[in-house]
Amino acid sequence: MLMGMVIFLTIVVVALKPQNAPGFNTIIYVFYAVSFASVFFSSFMYRIRSNAAQTLNSLQEKLAHYRSGVIVRLALVEGPIIFGIVLYLLSGKFLVLALTFMLLVYFVFIRPTKDKAIKDLNLKGEEARQAREMS
16 A cells, blocks of 8 residues: 555656646645544544454454454545645645655554554453464
């Protein structure tokens, strides 16, 4: 997911070199609003799914619930990134590129890891050990 967005952004910035075009102000404001809303909403949804997963009994059920929460979170952030790349291609506005880059950095920081899963699911003892050993 991440590499596709990075390659697309690189092609747009380096190869296509968008020109500053007038008439995109309203949609740029929509992009800013959608971007910030998606970051907060993705974190909210992720927290809800993680808390719900903690109440389940088996480790497999917890991890499946957690995995779906991670997928929703990443998808909610990926949408504005792609929208931002296309909007930068059409408008050439540097602020759009800057916000898109910040969203990409955020996307990298929220990537799932075993340690994050163990912490977010509040796994202890045997469950934590089993989760660390899974591939």
